[in-house]
Every structure is written in C-alpha cells, then in structure tokens.
Amino acid sequence: MQLRYSRVRLEAKLFNGKLASCEVELLPGANLILTDSNTQGKSTLVNALAVGLGLDDLVKGNVAALVKDTLRVAQGDQRIVEAAILLEIANASNELLTIRRSVKPELSRGMLVRRGPLSQWSEAGLEEYYLGPGSYTDTRGFHRLLSEFIGFPEVQVISQDDGVMRLYLEYIFSAIFIEQKRGWADIMANMPYYRVRDPKKSTIAELLGL
Structure with a gap:
C-alpha cells in the first residue's frame, strides 16, 4: 500500500x-x-x-x-x-x-x-x-x-459484537495524521469510532505487517 x-x-x-x-x-x-x-x-x-x-x-x-x-x-x-x-x-x-x-x-x-x-x-x-x-x-x-x-487490502478485524468487519482507511490515517488541536493528546487521538474491537491494536498490527 x-x-x-x-x-x-x-x-x-x-x-x-x-x-x-x-x-x-x-x-x-x-x-x-x-x-x-x-x-x-x-x-x-x-x-x-x-x-x-x-x-x-x-x-x-x-x-x-x-x-x-x-x-x-x-x-x-x-x-x-x-x-x-x-x-x-x-x-x-x-x-x-x-x-x-x-x-x-x-x-x-x-x-x-x-x-x-x-x-x-x-x-x-x-x-x-x-x-x-x-x-x-x-x-x-x-x-x-x-x-x-x-x-x-480488505483487512478483516473483530467488531465490538464479536462479528467480522473491515478495517477502514480512517483508522490507518489516524495513526499517521497528527492534527494539531487534539492530535498530540494520545496515540491515534483522532481515531473514529466504527465498532472495531481494540482498534489501536488492529491498526498498528496492520501498519507493522503483523
């Protein structure tokens, strides 16, 4: 990618x-x-x-x-x-x-x-x-x-209700796009809520190719 x-x-x-x-x-x-x-x-x-x-x-x-x-x-x-x-x-x-x-x-x-x-x-x-x-x-x-x-790729991750869903680009970008007002508060501070379980873990694993 x-x-x-x-x-x-x-x-x-x-x-x-x-x-x-x-x-x-x-x-x-x-x-x-x-x-x-x-x-x-x-x-x-x-x-x-x-x-x-x-x-x-x-x-x-x-x-x-x-x-x-x-x-x-x-x-x-x-x-x-x-x-x-x-x-x-x-x-x-x-x-x-x-x-x-x-x-x-x-x-x-x-x-x-x-x-x-x-x-x-x-x-x-x-x-x-x-x-x-x-x-x-x-x-x-x-x-x-x-x-x-x-x-x-269409990366499959676990959702909050134990189903399977896609890892969206918004998660990937939240790890690399640092917005100045909230972006310095935390890792992936601008991460959206799209029902992914452990979204930070799933996103970082994808970025590292794990």
Whole structure:
C-alpha cells in the first residue's frame, strides 16, 4: 500500500466573480510548511489533505476552517460563493489521480475524479464517486476506488459484537495524521469510532505487517 500526496489546490469563487486559488506542490520526503505568523493557512492546508480524501472524522470540527464566509484579498474582504479542494495523489506505480471535492456552499458527498495530473484537470473524462454508506463496497464508492488505487487490502478485524468487519482507511490515517488541536493528546487521538474491537491494536498490527 502506498499513497503520496503530490499537489493540493484550494479554490474559492468570490462574490465579485473572480477565482482565488492557492496551489502547493508536495515533493517526495519531508515537506516543511512555514509562515512568519499565525492564521496564514497552515492548518487549513493540512486539514484539506484529509477532507479532500473524504476522511472528515479525522479533523471533525476543524472542517469549518475550510469553509469560511470571506477571503481577505488586496481589495478587502470578499464573500466566498463556492470553494473546493483539489488533490493530486500518486500510488506505488507512480500513477496519478486528481480528486475534486466541493466544500462550499456545502461539504459535498460527491467526489469528482480524473485519472492524470492536476495540471490536466478538465471536465472531459471526469468520473463521479460518492461518500457515505457503501463508500467501501459499491462500485461508485469513493473509498473503494481509493483503496484499489493505493493498494489497501480488505483487512478483516473483530467488531465490538464479536462479528467480522473491515478495517477502514480512517483508522490507518489516524495513526499517521497528527492534527494539531487534539492530535498530540494520545496515540491515534483522532481515531473514529466504527465498532472495531481494540482498534489501536488492529491498526498498528496492520501498519507493522503483523
């Protein structure tokens, strides 16, 4: 299993009709995001990496930071009419997948996907997938597509009611995605509750290949 973020773009359509955007290239290895003061968008950028893949439970209340009502530009504050996250990700074969998710006027459950780099994004060749019940099992479920793209197997674990269930990507990401407000409180502090018994043990065992 391998997933690498290569580009992230945040787009906002303003009330004055203009499009504001910020695009960041993420190189292989460590990437340092540094600003000279607070409230410059570091957390927004990092949270977009999770929300852009439909992993909302990892950031929970911090999703609101992605959908502010206004954006400060040279002419002053402008109302945001529409906003979206675009992510370019790569797998172990260096294949590229670009994903677009609308976050305003509402946090969309639909995901637009195009196979190829972000630089070639266009309406042609778009595929639409969705989040929610069946996201891991239905042919149009986004997390099924993502799991297949990055090579994440269907790992079976024990549920709280002694049944068998799947280990979801949200558990894997909770072990490697450290969100600044709650992420330092504990190992896997942002872990969601999806009825897995001993979720930390199951997740760490999968990450270590045990």
